[in-house]
Amino acid sequence: MTATLDRRTLLKASIVAGGSLIFDLAAPFTTANAAGAVPINAFVRIAPDNSVTIGAHYPEIGQGVRTMLPMLIAEEMDLDWSQVRVEPTLADEKRYGQQITGGSESTPLNWIPMRQAGAAARAMLVAAAAARWGVDATSLTTASGTISHAPSGRRLPYAALAEATAKLTPPDAATVPLKKPTDFHIIGTSVMGVDTPAIVAGRPLFGIDTALPGLAYAAIEMCPAFGGSVASASLAAARGLPGVRHVMTLNTGINPDGPADAVAIVADSWWTANKARAALDIRWADAEQRRHSTAGYAKAAAAAMAATPGESLLKNGDAPGALARSARIIEADYHYPFLAHATLEPQNCTALWNGETIEIWAPTQWPEDGRALVAKALGLEPEAIKIHLVRAGGGFGRRLQNDYMMQVAQIARAVPGVPIKLINSRSDDIRHDFYRPAGWHRLKAGIDASGRVMALTDHFITFGRDGKTVRAAEFNPAEFPLQVIGHIDVGQSLLATNVPTGWLRAPTSNAMAFVFQSFLDEVAAAGGRDLPTLMRDLLGKPRELPGSDGLPGFHTGRARGVIDKVCAMAGWPAAPGGKPRGFGFYFSHRGYFAEIVEISVGKDGLVAVEHVWVAADIGSQIINPINARHQVEGAIIDGLGQALAGQAIEIVDGAVIQANFDGYPLPRIDTTPAITLEFLITDFPPTGLGEPSLPPVIPALANAIHAATGKRIRRLPITPAMLT
């Protein structure tokens, strides 16, 4: 996905019209998981007034990356943040390297390369000043975008060295020394989001705000049952409505090579286009798809659980033997539902077909994936597609899919020269998502007389096609606690589905944390212990276990660190008579999080979450503390919402029945708990924060409910009826 460039071509400085100095910088990829040296570029422009524009090359979905990555460059360039302006780059992986907002990877993948980019720019400016003044570069210092020579009292702004710098041969960025953390003046300080002033003033910013002369609007009627297609469509009535310009059949991308499965309406107004859908008369070919339902899946899962697993996923030791030797066996079945992403900005995209090329404004997390889809759908070379990165109103993994990009590209090509903005209605958005897949687990654990875990088995029922799990439905054998139990047996059975699936914030882990940490709480209780005690026992001595897919392995010492920390913060175990509490730990996306949830449960079965304590280890540096806190608070409330607000996608006759925020509720301000957060600073490279704080809060809540009511939560979402 990323082109390999000759390093010599990567770093250059040049003067452009108006006298600005441009650094087109690259730094080799130095993180542990890089298969080879992969270039990442940053774009820095120094204007004659010594203001500095830094290009932000990652998609911004509210995680703060548009602020964070430029902070890394500005730090090493010795700029004042007040002189920095940030502007988004285009999507262009050949120039900028990977541009994917996903997996909480922006920080680990960019922490070194972006700083190297800034340090190399600084080194070139210093070299230019040294040459001009005839002094040694080591006698120069930099601060606030200026270079000083203390012995002579000389001082110049970077902009004054622009022309001289542009003539220099750039250094190898990998060899330029980086600052010591004790010298940081931007990294580690709380920096306001670069778009916050525009947001607060209501200035156009998001994909849906894209404004172009002559803009027309599109709405799409898609086959409700996933995978069905258009059998026949009578479009004349819609075509005749005032304001409607075009009505056309379309392929949404669910079966990319299949027949049309949607009808698009283009009108002067989106409201008009959307309203005109009522005048469409479409018959769908969907008899096969209509056989799918979540009720049917539940029946099939129950049957599968009672049978032998379809395949073995993971076997260590001798689980049957260890279970036979156990003093006690604990068994339980767990289930979680399909979930939608429900970004508040509905999926949308704007495109302009120029006859030979297409220009796209896309609120996407993965622009290059969209480019490939559009290239295939329109038969274009990738270079014929220009993609602007626009701020997205939330992502949560939904915008790793680019269905809206290929849809609007098809519509735009039918209307040359007219920019088209496609917007999903809220019901489109909820009913045509790529859902977190539902799953079922039949678990069995054996403990010895002292409560120690002897063995664990799991029969995982998930969804598959052609013998392989569908997207985001896989089991990760590195999930905790499988690596730390000697006798393990995990089997898997696949159910067929027509439902499009995808990654939702902390994919896999958001479900597995609930299953395994809740079940381990049961196992701990059966042995007369609490979960933190059981966890410490499982973790053993501090060590790093082998990783997979090039990612660092699970470090038992870091896990122990956050567990001990959160217990100290919250005062665990609580004194007798205290409010009910539950504990959860999880490791995902390179981050270690231990969380304690304190609740009250009303007589009506309504759960109120009162306080959440969070101890986190994401390495040696919190780059932007205010944003770090925001990410954790948001993920905690998001996770609680998944469990408590009533979120579950149901399929009837092959289609989703939830349609808006009444049927698919999100947490609101009146359910917000107090959140106490502390980061443990450890000697490991900084890692990401968009996802790993979410998974443990769900089992911590479930375990608190058990503490309050004696009832085990073994399926989500939690409803008052379960507790009365």
Next chain:
Amino acid sequence: MTILLNVNGIPRKVAADPDKPLLWALREDLALLGTKFGCGAGLCGACTVHADGEAVRSCQISIADAAALKITTIEHVASTAAGKRVTDSWLALDVPQCGYCQAGQIMSATALLAHTTAPSDADIDAAMSGNICRCATYVRIRAAIKRAAGGAA
């Protein structure tokens, strides 16, 4: 049909179907893109504007009905005393994450403070529960409202 609206103190003509929701007239006809589309059903609050000083969901009011009202949108809210205090607090606490809901949050918060100078937590819950923040910036929304009211942030 042409309808005359009063938006941010300025008379604005809109040539559109009288049933067109105010939200879409603001966004499509008047180029006021700060007011956001979230649900189209009055369930999320992203489209909140002020009509004669009250917080209302602009996706639920037709332009025919809006013609009789003085409409204020996010683009203009900082020109009121309460709106200035609210937007200043939003900046001071860096409330937004993705930011998509924030125009609606600010409009609801401003309407609350215009009526209730020192809102309690219960007042804030009541006034703000119609506004969804998918990123869940609720901790800071509450703090920013208290700060704008003159209390501790």
